[in-house]
Amino acid sequence: MEGESKPSWMMLSDFVYAQVIKTQRRFRLVSVETRFVWGLPAEYFSRLKAAGLSGRINTSFVERANLTIRQSVWSTAQFSTELSEHVFWWLAYYHFARNHESLRMKLSQPVHRKGRQQPTRYRKMTPAVAAGLARQRWSVLEWISYPLL
16 A cells, blocks of 8 residues: 555644543542643633533533443443443443433422322433434334334
8 A cells, every 4th residue: 555644633723622630549539630631721611601501621520421331331241242232232321311400491380299209399300202203112022113214
């Protein structure tokens, strides 16, 4: 392959990227360092604020997602060939069949329940329902029998 150039990464002009490095000693957090890998810090913070966030870099969402995936997928996949299939299976379940506590819609009228239970004030939903991709939470039977293109 003489004369061919090696592929290289190209960054979008408006791309910003920051990294958080946490240092621990004896299972305790000692320091947190923020590095701006690409872009200006002011641009990064203004984008976070424009998205309705605090403006601080927070890794808790990513760490929570990593832990959920690790516990759900990697503990059951035995071989690397199974791992990629299991990840796709789990992603479909996670987005279409699993209700998320953080994705809930307040009901206009609370639904009363039996006995001394508190009335239901919120309706749980899946990410697919919240994004408008589905009208209701799918059962496992519904999403494993969904026809593929």
